[in-house]
Amino acid sequence: MPSRLRSHIAERPIAWFFALSFGLSWLVWTPYVLSRNGIGVLAIDYPRIAGTTQLLGVLPGAYAGPLLSAFALTAIIGGRPGLRRWVGRVARWRVHWFWYVGVLAGVPAALTITSLPIMGDWRMPAAAVLVAFVVGMVFQLSTTGLAEEPGWRDFALPYLQPKYGPLRGTLLLGPLWGAWHLPLFFTEWGGWPEFSVVEVVEFCGLATAISVVMTWVFNRTGESLPVAALLHISVNNYFSTTWSEIFPGGDGGSVTRITLIASTVAAVVTIIATRGRLGYAPAESAPRTEDLAEA
Template identity: 50%
Template sequence: MTAHAPVSPGIPPSPRAAHRPGRLRGSIRRRPLTWFFALAYGLSWVAWTPYILSRNGIGVWDFTFPGGQGASQLLGVLPGAYLGPITSALLVTGVTEGRAGLRTWRARMTRFGVGWRWYLVVLLAVPGALALASAVLAARAPDVPSAAILAAYLPALLAQLVTTGLAEEPGWREFAMPRMQSRYGTLTATFTVGVLWGVWHLPLFLTEWGGGPDVAWIEPVQFVATTIAFSVVMTWVFNKSGESMPLVMLLHCGVNNYVSMAWSDMYPSLPDRYASHAFLLASAVAALVLLVATRGRLAGPPRRKAP
């Protein structure tokens, strides 16, 4: 049993102490988006600090995360990714909407029934668009991936879904987009989330994840430009599919999986930075086509009118 200091029965607790939890809860309920973004950034950036300070980053801390580049990134990056967007979304949803909000969150996260054609299009369109963009930049046709790469492609994609996809998209798309679209409109929501999603990654450019610590300034700038353009595509898929998070996660992870698994095998003579150039080119073209085709609506809901 834990001992407690005696409390005089004649002296009530201070109003400040009594109402502090209520004030915090009230602040979260009044500003759920502000709290979500602040928590997503704060939790991730604090958790990434050891990785950034280690020899995998700027080298202030005399420690190297084990397992080589791939495993060290999982150990250094993934914990912060899980602590950021998805944890923040669950916390703020639980405080502001309770069990009903968490049920809505779960319904979007398990909305698999969007038709097999959607999955086929996303599975084929992502590597197809990236391969085409890479071919334009390289001015040549790609090499055929090896049998080992083709065999490992789908298993690696599943691994991406439960790491990158599950860590990020339940926050940026599932939590932020519906609230921002209804309040600010689809385009404002899309560009805002695109910027915040990209900037959230910026500390990682001080590490091997982003080619750091001595990365050129153009690399993070290009990355944020890419997240803005790609967010247009993500928003359209999110809205058009009835807010199906499995499909959105598949779209996001399809890019990561192609770049990490197939790109270097198809374009072995190109520098690694060309993969980022290809992603930006493919995203920008797709975003422009969707903005023109939908007249900027991106299949979004009408903006909520102010009372």
Template identity: 50%
Template sequence: MDALFSLVRRYPVSAFFTLAFGLSWFCWTPYILSDHGLGLEPDIRIPEVLGTGQLVGVLPGAYLGPLGAAFLVTAITEGRSGLREWAHRLKHWRVGWRWFLAVLLVVPAVILVAPLALPKTWGHITMPSAVILLAYVPMLLMQLVTTAAAEEPGWRDFALPRMQDRFGPVLGTSLLGLLWGAWHLPLYLTEWGGPNPTWLDPVEFVIICVPLSLVMTWVFNRSGQSVPLIMLLHAGINSTYSLVWGEVYPTLDIARDPLHGQLIASAAAALILIVATRGRLGLRSERPVPVPV
């Protein structure tokens, strides 16, 4: 055990990703093998909540992976002081009302405007119903305490500061984005990946995670490393695509076209931020300090 702990202390970021992937993928195995996935083990019953098995099948592995890995590696490598710093970013809500306004209003607006770059959307836009708009806040809260709370304490709270210190904001974030996207890949073997996904769908998803991560890094750095704000951003993106997007663009393929729209929106925003910040993405220190990976 001492040798294992010593290895974790020497390579904390590598240990984090190994645990995050291993724990999540292990927990997702029954879900993937069940009727909600490959159907290889029909005796495995995944309870459905709100008409889907995703909450029971995905969330335990999501929490145990990034969140659990971040807690364990921080405790082993930095002890109580490291856990306090990690928890401080999780509680850092005081970032100014403009940030929350931008996340709550600007981000959904950009997501809903981006598909206009696709010619087949022209003349086929509808206003979402009042029921959809009323359901947005409950959906946002659910996404906040489920997906965002499970992932962001690991990806952004633990991994991002270390990766951008080691590799710089753009390269470090790009590597994080690729790994973040790859972590989701086994879920494409389940209902999570939508009906009849092609091999291009997971590839495009992983690619999208890079510019999206670059935008999130800028928000993280500029807000004083506020993880709750990042969680709200993550939840807002998911809620807009899950609930509102299909109402605004009823003629598009709900399983695939959101990926194209998200790629357009996140790539354009990331490019603007990289140019405007000269690659710093809001990071204040001039010289990244290498740390073990």
């Protein structure tokens, strides 16, 4: 790679990351958006696997966007030392058991409590739902978690926090993370053709609120990406495997609203409790200058 281009990337890693993540994902998602599973311009039907077209329609774009962009930019900017730090955060499983219990129990509890006054009628789920929840967590960790979080939290956040601070950096990351999903609203993923602009705004809001809590978890666990990713996918997995069993008859609009309320409350509490620091320790979180010098 020409040294001038490499220098330009090293000087603007965040701009390059978001440009590549959006560009690559949206490019790969274009056939899905145009297919019969989207706006119907192309006579293409994506096959259903496990009852959904998202595995072939959504996941390839997610892998091509934040994951591939983060890997490529880390290699260009930091070389092997940078990749070792990046992969090290992905594999940082060894944290106190409290964090795993807190995420795996806390997320479903918060979403259930928030749902009760909104949904009204509820029922006890069957024991098989717990099995489905565990299986779903493993599956989503290797799909959604692996596709997205090495980019958003493992690459972008360690650059954003030193430059803007943990809170402002997160308030930049959250809306962009939400906006990255925009083309998917024109597919089955987003309930096309029945979604509204309000739902898109609510989704970006909940992505921002969740990001606040995820930043705190990421920082407080010594930059453990697995724990932060578990928080992300716990929300998805709860609604995929458990919520409808407790609250039958719910719809996508209720899911978005409930998640927005629960995540906003959690974000406000986190900001107040940490005074906006979100557990950030600058010396530990900033990308190493010697890694950049290797580029």
